[in-house]
Amino acid sequence: xxxxxxxxxxxxxxxxxxxxxxxxxxxxDGVVYMTGNSLGAMPTKALARAQDVISRQWGVxxxxxxxxxxxxxxxxxxxxxxxxxxxxxxxxxxxxxSTGINLYKVLSAALTLRPERKKIVMxxxxxxxxxxxxxxxxKQLGSDYEIVFAEGDDITKAIDNSxxxxxxxQVHYKTGRLLDMQAITALTHEAGAISVWDLCHSAGALPVExxxxxxxxxxxxxxxxxxxxxxSPAFIFVAKxxxxxxxxxxxxxxxxxxxxxxxxxxxxxxxxxQMLSGTQPILTMSVSEIGIEISARADMQQIRNKSLxxxxxxxxxxxxxxxxxxxxxxxxKGDLRGSQVAMSHKEGxxxxxxxxxAGIMGDFRAPDTLRFGITPLYLRYxxxxxxxxxxxxxxxxxxxxxxxxxxxxxVT
Amino acid sequence: xxxxxxxxxxxxxxxxxxxxxxxxxxxxDGVVYMTGNSLGAMPTKALARAQDVISRQWGVxxxxxxxxxxxxxxxxxxxxxxxxxxxxxxxxxxxxxSTGINLYKVLSAALTLRPERKKIVMxxxxxxxxxxxxxxxxKQLGSDYEIVFAEGDDITKAIDNSxxxxxxxQVHYKTGRLLDMQAITALTHEAGAISVWDLCHSAGALPVExxxxxxxxxxxxxxxxxxxxxxSPAFIFVAKxxxxxxxxxxxxxxxxxxxxxxxxxxxxxxxxxQMLSGTQPILTMSVSEIGIEISARADMQQIRNKSLxxxxxxxxxxxxxxxxxxxxxxxxKGDLRGSQVAMSHKEGxxxxxxxxxAGIMGDFRAPDTLRFGITPLYLRYxxxxxxxxxxxxxxxxxxxxxxxxxxxxxVT
Numbered sequence: 149x150x151x152x153x154x155x156x157x158x159x160x161x162x163x164x165x166x167x168x169x170x171x172x173x174x175x176x177d178g179v180v181y182m183t184g185n186s187l188g189a190m191p192t193k194a195l196a197r198a199q200d201v202i203s204r205q206w207g208v209x210x211x212x213x214x215x216x217x218x219x220x221x222x223x224x225x226x227x228x229x230x231x232x233x234x235x236x237x238x239x240x241x242x243x244x245x246s247t248g249i250n251l252y253k254v255l256s257a258a259l260t261l262r263p264e265r266k267k268i269v270m271x272x273x274x275x276x277x278x279x280x281x282x283x284x285x286x287k288q289l290g291s292d293y294e295i296v297f298a299e300g301d302d303i304t305k306a307i308d309n310s311x312x313x314x315x316x317x318q319v320h321y322k323t324g325r326l327l328d329m330q331a332i333t334a335l336t337h338e339a340g341a342i343s344v345w346d347l348c349h350s351a352g353a354l355p356v357e358x359x360x361x362x363x364x365x366x367x368x369x370x371x372x373x374x375x376x377x378x379x380s381p382a383f384i385f386v387a388k389x390x391x392x393x394x395x396x397x398x399x400x401x402x403x404x405x406x407x408x409x410x411x412x413x414x415x416x417x418x419x420x421x422q423m424l425s426g427t428q429p430i431l432t433m434s435v436s437e438i439g440i441e442i443s444a445r446a447d448m449q450q451i452r453n454k455s456l457x458x459x460x461x462x463x464x465x466x467x468x469x470x471x472x473x474x475x476x477x478x479x480x481k482g483d484l485r486g487s488q489v490a491m492s493h494k495e496g497x498x499x500x501x502x503x504x505x506a507g508i509m510g511d512f513r514a515p516d517t518l519r520f521g522i523t524p525l526y527l528r529y530x531x532x533x534x535x536x537x538x539x540x541x542x543x544x545x546x547x548x549x550x551x552x553x554x555x556x557x558x559v560t
Numbered sequence: 561x562x563x564x565x566x567x568x569x570x571x572x573x574x575x576x577x578x579x580x581x582x583x584x585x586x587x588x589d590g591v592v593y594m595t596g597n598s599l600g601a602m603p604t605k606a607l608a609r610a611q612d613v614i615s616r617q618w619g620v621x622x623x624x625x626x627x628x629x630x631x632x633x634x635x636x637x638x639x640x641x642x643x644x645x646x647x648x649x650x651x652x653x654x655x656x657x658s659t660g661i662n663l664y665k666v667l668s669a670a671l672t673l674r675p676e677r678k679k680i681v682m683x684x685x686x687x688x689x690x691x692x693x694x695x696x697x698x699k700q701l702g703s704d705y706e707i708v709f710a711e712g713d714d715i716t717k718a719i720d721n722s723x724x725x726x727x728x729x730q731v732h733y734k735t736g737r738l739l740d741m742q743a744i745t746a747l748t749h750e751a752g753a754i755s756v757w758d759l760c761h762s763a764g765a766l767p768v769e770x771x772x773x774x775x776x777x778x779x780x781x782x783x784x785x786x787x788x789x790x791x792s793p794a795f796i797f798v799a800k801x802x803x804x805x806x807x808x809x810x811x812x813x814x815x816x817x818x819x820x821x822x823x824x825x826x827x828x829x830x831x832x833x834q835m836l837s838g839t840q841p842i843l844t845m846s847v848s849e850i851g852i853e854i855s856a857r858a859d860m861q862q863i864r865n866k867s868l869x870x871x872x873x874x875x876x877x878x879x880x881x882x883x884x885x886x887x888x889x890x891x892x893k894g895d896l897r898g899s900q901v902a903m904s905h906k907e908g909x910x911x912x913x914x915x916x917x918a919g920i921m922g923d924f925r926a927p928d929t930l931r932f933g934i935t936p937l938y939l940r941y942x943x944x945x946x947x948x949x950x951x952x953x954x955x956x957x958x959x960x961x962x963x964x965x966x967x968x969x970x971v972t
Contacts, residue, residue: 174619181622198843206789208588210588246812246839249661280826284810284826377843378843397700408926425660426689429843430790
């Protein structure tokens with residue numbers, strides 16, 4: 149077996165059709181940034197956009213900006229750009245609020261389509277906010293509702309015709325495991341149930357084909373692979389066939405059919421607008437468009453190809469260079485993996501601290517998982533090589549033993 | 561009767577103890593900005609804050625910013641600043657989400673305190689998003705719940721011991737009428753009900769005394785009188801005695817007792833943190849702190865004094881200079897008024913368009929209301945004089961008849 153060299157990685161970078169996108173991002177010197185699956189890197193033009201929104205739109209146009217600078221329609225304007233990256237049509241996606249609140253909305257809406265059924269299938273090991281939100285909703289709805297938790301391969305076994313909604317995250321936040329959206333959605337529909345997909349770790353990272361899979365509802369995040377900036381709002385997808393029929397309960401004025409009629413009673417908009425509740429954070433949202441527009445311009449299949457190649461390469465480098473140190477790759481191999489590589493090690497926490505100190509930014513998930521995000525728009529093959537070379541050095545020299553502990557160091 | 565002159569107004573400005581605050585804002589040349597009750601003006605330092613958050617915090621510190629730049633604690637850090645301006649204690653206020661979503665949370669929480677009661681008292685003419693949100697919630701909770709709508713002086717008559725929650729906006733968005741929080745909260749408690757106050761048009765505009773009034777829950781907006789920027793997040797107040805007891809149902813991970821334990825099941829935080837749901841828009845929130853900090857530094861009683869003096873002066877100017885033109889002031893006089901002056905005129909829409917064209921920015925609320933916000937931190941007495949002089953000129957010359965129509969021109 150021939151070991152990979154740094155020169156091999158340099159060659160892969162020269163041949164990379166996405167290499168030019170890195171020029172659109174600003175990254176700090178000396179850092180290999182592999183937490184883009186948590187907070188994406190900064191597109192260079194984000195600053196100019198913020199300056200324009202503050203100095204000109206807010207500072208000069210003031211209240212008129214709701215119209216002259218299209219603040220009102222940002223939610224659908226950016227939603228339509230996101231739609232092109234997840235296999236949805238214009239008018240099916242809106243940007244708003246947080247992923248958790250959006251999950252609450254779509255789960256509520258989905259349940260109204262199956263009033264006679266009381267079960268929701270979810271994955272217990274999912275990023276917990278989805279489960280928490282579902283628990284909050286079901287507590288409101290009453291004791292005859294229940295969540296059926298299933299894991300991995302057992303998920304499909306839990307889907308039968310007593311189930312109202314199957315609510316799953318396409319790529320697992322910790323292991324990076326990719327679920328088969330096509331097959332599971334088909335099974336969900338065969339059981340007469342409704343599908344809700346959480347795309348937080350897949351949208352912008354691989355070709356998501358919502359309409360080709362006949363998905364019903366989806367939500368997702370824009371501050372990870374879309375590089376929208378810290379806490380940029382999330383999005384909601386509702387298939388056209390459900391719009392105006394499956395309504396969400398956070399019925400604020402932005403979701404009203406005629407918001408400026410200031411009527412006393414709520415009349416729902418009959419399109420994706422009904423998923424809106426209240427006034428959105430315009431500055432954050434405007435800036436997020438820079439990153440989302442870059443993703444909309446990139447070829448999602450090229451992103452997927454590079455992501456898989458990078459992940460495979462990283463796994464190979466770990467085996468070749470750190471094989472003796474007890475790392476266990478817990479992410480699936482090949483195309484069953486999303487866009488991250490996770491591995492476990494009993495000393496995972498101090499090892500990750502040592503990596504971060506050395507400028508290799510991954511993150512840690514208790515109890516023992518080291519997580520590395522693969523973001524093909526700005527990550528290079530040599531970055532992976534440098535990261536694993538650093539890991540090898542940390543292990544060779546026992547440097548991880550000196551790493552400082554920091555109990556609060558990362559966010560999903 | 562001696563007519564007021566512009567020189568009189570100049571003198572009032574020289575004597576104004578708040579005059580220096582205007583230097584902290586950037587306003588466009590040639591504009592009298594009287595829609596600060598809808599979108600507050602831009603504090604000059606907002607731009608530098610945005611640049612720092614983007615270029616340094618996001619661009620360089622990246623994911624580490626959640627800790628090193630205190631992104632996680634912005635919600636409570638800014639909440640504590642807001643608390644000082646509304647008569648609340650530290651730990652009773654958190655900044656998050658939109659006013660509508662926050663109303664949904666506190667209304668849900670308040671109802672759990674009176675499970676045997678099924679009525680909510682609200683004002684039908686309130687800014688509608690509160691009513692819409694309550695309608696969405698009650699539809700979920702079932703048909704035995706109802707909203708009792710009452711108006712103005714009839715509100716107190718609707719409060720009896722069948723009522724669970726009295727949910728009112730302290731200052732009416734359209735007329736500017738100020739409700740007596742102390743008396744109504746006392747009456748609410750005598751009836752055994754819970755009070756929810758919407759402070760959108762009072763917080764930052766006058767001394768709100770939540771704890772002195774024994775208020776239970778409140779929500780409010782930060783993009784009006786706090787000058788937080790377009791769509792800056794709203795806030796929630798929960799009196800200490802209800803924290804950990806009255807829980808809200810949008811149970812996202814930010815409201816969990818141990819968010820980073822990634823537990824499967826939701827365990828509520830036992831303090832104000834439980835009112836949080838998901839990840840917040842950090843850029844918008846960080847920038848909003850500039851304006852909120854200015855308000856926290858200002859003397860709220862001086863703001864109130866100037867606001868009332870300005871409102872009275874404006875009403876007097878309208879009577880003196882435009883008395884013949886059929887304007888009817890619909891805002892209450894004296895201290896029954898919040899911080900805006902509203903008047904009706906059958907040609908209100910084109911008149912407001914003519915004013916806006918001339919740089920006098922007020923807004924219009926159908927069918928006939930012209931609304932002018934009084935924002936003492938940056939508005940001068942001469943501005944009011946100039947505004948009414950322009951209005952007189954528009955009426956004298958019939959210029960309003962040529963004003964262009966624009967159906968979408970303002971936001972609350």
